[in-house]
Amino acid sequence: MATTIAGFILRAANRQETARFYAELGLRVNEHQHGGPIHHEVGPMSDGCVMEVYTRSPAFSQDALMLNVDSIDVSLQVAAKFGIQAKTDARDMGDARFIYIADPDGRPLMLIEKK
Numbered sequence: 566m567a568t569t570i571a572g573f574i575l576r577a578a579n580r581q582e583t584a585r586f587y588a589e590l591g592l593r594v595n596e597h598q599h600g601g602p603i604h605h606e607v608g609p610m611s612d613g614c615v616m617e618v619y620t621r622s623p624a625f626s627q628d629a630l631m632l633n634v635d636s637i638d639v640s641l642q643v644a645a646k647f648g649i650q651a652k653t654d655a656r657d658m659g660d661a662r663f664i665y666i667a668d669p670d671g672r673p674l675m676l677i678e679k680k
Contacts (some may be wrong), residue, residue, distance in 0.1 A: 571631035571677050572615035580605060580620040587618070600658035629665070629673035637664050637678045 577583035584605035588594040595606050605618040613633070619625065634640045637655055644650070644666050652665040652673070663677045 568635070569633045570614060571633045571675075572610065572617065574629040574631060574673075574675065575616065575618045576621040576625055576628055577618050578621055580618050583618050587616075600656065625673075627673050629675055630668075631675040631677060634676050634678055637662065637676050640676050641666070 575583060584594045584596070584607065587607045592607050596603060597606055598604070602619060604620075607616040607618060610616060615631075632640075641651060641664075647669055649666055649669070652667060655662050655664040661677050661679045663675050666674050666676060668674055
């Protein structure tokens with residue numbers, strides 16, 4: 566599998582209001598949870614790509630890009646070439662595991678490895 570964009574995470578001051586805004590624009594909005602806090606999935610997006618809205622927190626204050634990768638370990642080796650280290654420990658979410666790093670501009674990236 567090649568690396569692909571898995572989606573986008575919006576960090577909202579008011580998750581419900583942001584979700585309602587996108588719903589009123591005509592997108593489908595579903596509240597759900599998968600191994601972390603309750604959030605909203607917004608779509609439809611293209612196959613395998615989602616936009617999710619979470620409540621902003623001190624630990625997660627910025628929007629983020631999600632990438633599907635073949636291997637978190639290999640991706641961390643690539644990141645290290647750029648002086649980038651993991652921001653979190655790898656976490657299991659059932660059919661996948663994920664970890665946060667940042668790109669060279671400090672933009673959060675969620676690396677997702679499917680099992």
